[in-house]
Amino acid sequence: MAGGLLLSGAVAALVTTALPAHNPSDVFDNPPPDKIVIDVATVNGSGCPAGTAAVAVSPDNTAFTVTYSEYLAQAGGGSDPTAFRRNCQLNLVVHVPQGFTYAVASADYRGFAALQRGATGTQKASYYFQGSSTTVPRSHPFTGPYNDDWQATDDTDWAQLVWAPCGVLRNFNINTELRVNAGSTSADKVSFMTMDSTDGDISTVYHLAWKECPSS
Template identity: 60%
Template structure:
C-alpha cells in the first residue's frame, strides 16, 4: 500500500514539473475550472517517419489541465553518413480525448522540447499544427535555431482566449496533431553530422499540450 501511494505521489510530482510554465513563456489565458471528472487521452492512429509504431505515448495530467506526448525515436539528421531523407522527420497523430459530454476543450498552449546538435552554418526547425477532425487545419507555427548549437531546445506556441479553436459540443471529433523537424546543412561541412530530436535525450520531458475548458450550452 505504501509503495502504491509513493508511486502515485511520484507521478503527480512528475506532471507538476513538466507542466510548470517556463519563465520566458507568455502567460496562458485564465480559464474556467476544468471538469472534475478525469479525462483520458489515447492514440487512434500514428503516421510519419518521426514516430514509428510503439514509439509514442500520451498521458493526461491528474488535474485535466494538460496532456503530454512523449516520443522515443523522433530524430532528424543531416551530414556525414545520414540518409538523404533523414533531414526531415514528421509525425501525424490522431488523438481521442475522452472528456465529459457537457464540456468542450481547446489547446491553449503547447510546449515542445528536444535536443539539438547543429554544426556551424546548419539550421534546425520545429514546425507544428493541430486541428479537430472535420475542421480546417490551423495555421502552422515554426521555430528555428542556427549552429553552432549543442543544447536542449524549447518552443512554446500560445493562443489568446478569443482565438482558441474549440472541440464541437455534442460531437466526437479526434484531435489531429502534426509536428515536423528539419535539419538543413546549407553551406556547412557535409562531412560532419548535425541532428535534432523531439524530446530531451533522456526522454524525461514531454511535449505538453495545455488545455482550456468551458461548459457546453445546455440543450
C-alpha cells in the same frame, strides 16, 4: 499504439499556463474533476515508428503530454538523404466529461539540437479537430553553431482558440515536423535535432483551456 489509455499521474509536475484576466464568462480556470481518457487511434510518420510515442494526461486535467523516443532529424556526413526531415501525425480520440469542451491554449515543444556552424534546424507544428480547418502551422528556427537543449512555445490568444465541438466526438489531430539543413557545413559534419526522450523528462506539453457547453 492503438487502443485506450487511461491517463493519470505521469506528469504531475506540469506548469499550467496562466489565464488572462478578461476571459469570456464561460471559460474558467478549474477543469472538470472527472478524468480524461485518450484513445490513440493512429500514429503515422517517420518521427514516430510504432511503439515510440506515448500520451499521458496531467492529474488535474490541465494538460496532456506526448513523449517520443525516436524522433530525430539529421543531415550531413553519412546521413540518409531522407533523414533531414522527420514528421509525426497523431490521431487522438479525447473523451471529456459531459457538458464540457476544451481547446489547446498553448503547446511546449522540447528536445536537443547539435547544429554545426552554417547548419539550421526547424520545428514545426499544427493541429485540428476532425472536420475543422487546420490551425496555421507555426515554425521555430534554430541556427548553428548550437549544442544544447531547445524549447519552443506556441501560445494562442483566447479569442483565437479552436474549441472541440460540443455534443459530438471529433478526433484531435496533431502534426509535428523536424527539419535539419546542413547548409554551408563541411560535408563530413553531421547536424541533428531531436524531439525525443529516453527517460521521460522531455515531452511535448499541450496546455488545455476549458469551458461549459451551452445548455441544449
